[in-house]
Amino acid sequence: MKRVLFIFLCTLAICIPLFAGGGSQGGGTSSQADDPAKPLVINGKPAQVVFLANEVSSAWQAASTGFLGNLVTRAGGRYNLQSCDLKPEEQAQQAQNLLVTRPDIVVIKPADSGAVVPAIRQLNQANIPVLSIDVKPDSGCEVLTHIQSNQFELGGLGAQYIADKFRKEGKVAKVISIMGQLEIVLGRERQQGFEDVAAKNSDVIQMLDYKVEAKWDNNAAYIATKDGFSKHPDANAIFVMSDCMLVGVLQALREIGKLYPVDNPNHITIASIDADENGIKAINDGYLDVAVEHNAALHSDIAARVIVDYLHGKSIPKEIIFEPFVVTRANVNDPARWGAADLKAVNTWPPMKHDRYVSQFANTAF
Numbered sequence: 001m002k003r004v005l006f007i008f009l010c011t012l013a014i015c016i017p018l019f020a021g022g023g024s025q026g027g028g029t030s031s032q033a034d035d036p037a038k039p040l041v042i043n044g045k046p047a048q049v050v051f052l053a054n055e056v057s058s059a060w061q062a063a064s065t066g067f068l069g070n071l072v073t074r075a076g077g078r079y080n081l082q083s084c085d086l087k088p089e090e091q092a093q094q095a096q097n098l099l100v101t102r103p104d105i106v107v108i109k110p111a112d113s114g115a116v117v118p119a120i121r122q123l124n125q126a127n128i129p130v131l132s133i134d135v136k137p138d139s140g141c142e143v144l145t146h147i148q149s150n151q152f153e154l155g156g157l158g159a160q161y162i163a164d165k166f167r168k169e170g171k172v173a174k175v176i177s178i179m180g181q182l183e184i185v186l187g188r189e190r191q192q193g194f195e196d197v198a199a200k201n202s203d204v205i206q207m208l209d210y211k212v213e214a215k216w217d218n219n220a221a222y223i224a225t226k227d228g229f230s231k232h233p234d235a236n237a238i239f240v241m242s243d244c245m246l247v248g249v250l251q252a253l254r255e256i257g258k259l260y261p262v263d264n265p266n267h268i269t270i271a272s273i274d275a276d277e278n279g280i281k282a283i284n285d286g287y288l289d290v291a292v293e294h295n296a297a298l299h300s301d302i303a304a305r306v307i308v309d310y311l312h313g314k315s316i317p318k319e320i321i322f323e324p325f326v327v328t329r330a331n332v333n334d335p336a337r338w339g340a341a342d343l344k345a346v347n348t349w350p351p352m353k354h355d356r357y358v359s360q361f362a363n364t365a366f
Contacts, residue, residue: 038076047077048103054111056083058244059276063296066346071304088115095119106130113185114138147320151186155193158271161290163201173237176228177211180241222248243274261286275327280339283332293325297338301352305359314360
């Protein structure tokens with residue numbers, strides 16, 4: 001698997017322009033950027049980029065929205081971030097408001113994969129281009145491209161880690177699931193990915209009859225974990241659908257006397273998703289076995305490249321799916337870990353070096 005590495009610029013002398021170009025898929029302008037280093041200034045005007053986020057409170061979303069704003073601004077564009085706080089009806093209204101303001105491009109992470117479809121369809125009818133990130137809208141609307149990690153793999157790699165660990169120990173994992181939100185497709189795909197791999201390893205993984213939607217909320221995850229172990233005191237493994245719920249899970253285990261470090265024979269094995277700052281800390285603290293990296297920065301870096309390409313008339317793929325990466329104690333402190341970067345400094349993060357999507361714009365710094 002190819003690794004994604006941050007380019008950490010050490011001195012001003014080696015700084016490079018964030019963008020030197022862009023592209024488009026059947027709708028962007030073919031005009032030249034006024035300044036090759038500012039490809040989102042086109043014909044003297046900064047491109048207007050709006051991000052309709054499902055929320056901005058989690059570390060993943062703070063990184064994703066903040067980094068995209070950083071990249072757009074460096075490229076000379078204007079960035080407008082709007083959050084619906086996981087309220088689909090509010091996100092629909094935000095989308096409708098864009099019919100008046102008419103930005104050059106809209107980036108959306110749906111709060112609900114199905115509920116967002118009519119709103120995106122309205123933007124389609126108004127010829128306002130839409131790019132989706134992380135959460136794919138259901139059918140019935142059009143997006144220029146969709147960018148995401150392989151969600152099945154995010155779940156499946158965690159299950160495989162548990163299977164390998166318990167097979168080596170000669171034990172059977174009895175797993176409870178603390179899920180996020182099944183109204184959005186990524187929640188369904190992560191759970192399905194985990195369960196598919198678990199079924200292939202049924203000799204060492206037993207899925208207990210306890211799967212709870214905690215809606216990405218720490219308090220709900222805390223309650224669900226306590227309830228799960230009260231109903232299944234023999235549970236010895238947990239699948240946590242996102243690190244944004246990890247604090248609640250660990251607190252619950254602490255309070256019921258089941259929080260032990262990884263090397264302790266009483267340890268509850270935990271597989272999570274994201275490898276955000278919560279996951280990185282939990283691995284370093286010795287309580288989290290594995291976090292499958294769901295790279296927020298990479299999503300936004302790819303989105304920035306696609307935006308530039310689209311607005312300069314280049315063709316772009318309809319879908320960009322990339323494989324996730326398994327993070328354990330062995331590699332948690334690798335500088336490539338996005339969750340280890342200083343989130344407070346997201347507005348200064350440099351562009352990333354990777355080949356998941358290479359900008360087609362001439363003289364690009366990518």
